[in-house]
Amino acid sequence: NYPGFKESAVFKVLMNTPSGGYYNFADCGDKRGVQGDITLAWFASKTGNASFFEKERFLMPPEEMGKLDRLAGAALVWIAQYEEKSEEKIPAAWKGEGANPIFIFTDSEGDNHGYYFGGKGGRGTVNHGNMDGGSFIFELNGVRWVVDPGNQDYHTLEKTGFNLWSNCQDCERWTLLTKNNFGHSTLTIDNKLHVVDGLATIIDFKDGTQPEATIDLTAAFQGQLDKAHRKFTKDSPTSLLIEDDIETTDSTQLVTWQLITTSDVEIVPNGAILKQEGKSLRVENLSHPDLTLSVVSLYPAPLQLDRQIKGLKRVELRIPAWTIDNGKTNIKIRLSE
Known part of the structure; x- marks a missing residue:
């Protein structure tokens, strides 16, 4: 329940744009990889929110995934723990305060x-x-x-x-x-x-x-x-x-x-x-x-x-x-x- 922690998952979802890129402000890279988001998988396992579970990306054929992330093993555990409890909608208008x-x-x-x-x-x-x-x-x-x-x-x-x-x-x-x-x-x-x-x-x-x-x-x-x-x-x-x-x-x-x-x-x-x-x-x-x-x-x-x-x-x-x-x-x- 630390302030802003749960909201950081919403932030991570919203940084992915329809074109397949990121909102690449500051020193962010331009595009995401093809694999499912491991950090969001953890949030999905803890909240049961389907909006955080990128199922299609985790289930793509291995030859399309490329080299796996070093935390891919942990992601398997979190995915296995996932039980859908809700699908809270990601807001269509959102703001984050702070220094940036x-x-x-x-x-x-x-x-x-x-x-x-x-x-x-x-x-x-x-x-x-x-x-x-x-x-x-x-x-x-x-x-x-x-x-x-x-x-x-x-x-x-x-x-x-x-x-x-x-x-x-x-x-x-x-x-x-x-x-x-x-x-x-x-x-x-x-x-x-x-x-x-x-x-x-x-x-x-x-x-x-x-x-x-x-x-x-x-x-x-x-x-x-x-x-x-x-x-x-x-x-x-x-x-x-x-x-x-x-x-x-x-x-x-x-x-x-x-x-x-x-x-x-x-x-x-x-x-x-x-x-x-x-x-x-x-x-x-x-x-x-x-x-x-x-x-x-x-x-x-x-x-x-x-x-x-x-x-x-x-x-x-x-x-x-x-x-x-x-x-x-x-x-x-x-x-x-």
């Missing part, structure tokens, strides 16, 4: 759109943290349209003498695209790094059929903005609305809204269309129709030591501060079929 808060929206019961949204707060100084407060990933219809650049091999960096683990404001870690805000779907002000110890927190969360989550990013932009609140809304079963409530300072020059993707991008009036695997997603610029989205290629990545992700690019909405009336603006972007 996150929130998830998925398909509602009865929907089958492969909907997955994961967003986060946090700050760069948490263990394995990045300057990714306000960032998110988004999947629909089996395609990951908005990506997190994820992790990269530690040894490859460390053998060059790269200082990976210091996390001061100007430390070398933040030159990497996987670690800084330039490689994440968040806001950037005046082409500067986020404030490394500025904690972005969840200030509002609502579940239901149209869940909402709002984070206060103001601390991440200390000295750059007077206020930055970002709100995510699942406004339909196949769309996501992102709203940024911003107040600039006298010295603010440029506000950049960013979306990171590996999809092909076509710029169209009032937005863009992402194309991948024969499917498409519309990025609608609802708030600033007089400004055009632009695309910055991140492949190859800026540094030789950066992780090279084929097709990676940053879709931007660049808002000069002089166009903002009375220092206040609301950016509204909608992602939809």
